[in-house]
Amino acid sequence: MRTLKRILKHQGLFRKKFNTDILEAAMFIQDKITSTGNQQGYRWMHLQCTQHGITITRDNVQILMKLLDPIGVQIRQKKRLRRRQYFAKGPDFIWHLDSYDKLKRYGLCINGCIDGFSRYLIWLNVYTTSSNPRVIAGYYMEAVSSRKGCPSLMRGDKGTENGHVAHMQDFMTDRKGFHLWKKYRESKN
Incomplete structure (x- = not known):
């Protein structure tokens, strides 16, 4: 035990003996609740506290969240x-x-497209590739010709396969920016 304590002292390692002031932690949690963390639980909030250098127990975070955001x-x-x-x-x-x-x-x-209003399946196709923009553009053109028109807006992710569809959508609507790019979530929310 003596050897272990000596090595820990030499390395500068120690057990967390002190916690951050509870008022400082409460202000940080209140700030997070009002900005981005209004749907997050106490485990996520404890992680945020730890990442921002606030030393607090998970139980105290849970108590503070019950006091600061009882409805949430x-x-x-x-x-x-x-x-x-x-x-x-x-x-x-x-x-x-x-x-x-x-x-x-x-x-x-598998590649698919759905109408946002009626949830009608525009196309659902299986092929050997889904990363070729020409293939996806072909699906789009088949759908436009069979429905005798194109949508006002198109939404897809920023993959290489959707580039041609975005250009065709801009051309068909005769305006730029009518292909919306789906944003990836930073955190599972």
């Missing part, structure tokens, strides 16, 4: 999250485009 804690305990509202003006106003590559190693690449 109650909603999270019921496991009912506040969902975002989705609205589309009408049929063929916005189409959502995406690929599914989980089966790519078996030679199956």
Whole structure:
């Protein structure tokens, strides 16, 4: 035990013996609740405190969150999250485009598109590749010709496969910026 203590002292390692002032931690948690962490639980909040140099126990974070955000804690305990509202003006106003590559190693690449208003499946195709922009553009052109028109807006991720579709959408609507790029979430929320 003596040897272990000596090595720890020599390395400058020690057990956390002191906590940050509870008022400072409460102000930090309140700031996080009002800005980005209004739907997050106490485990996430404890991680944020630790990452920002605030030393506090998880139990104290839980108590502070019950005091500072009782409604949010109650909603999270019921496991009912506040969902975002989705609205589309009408049929063929916005189409959502995406690929599914989980089966790519078996030679199956799935690509689909859905109407945002009616949830009507515009196309769902399986091919050997989903990263070729010409293939996806072909699906788009088939859908436009069979439906005799294109959507006002198109939404897809920033993959290489959607580049041609974005250019065609801009050309068909005769305006730039009518292909919306889906933003990736920074955290699972």
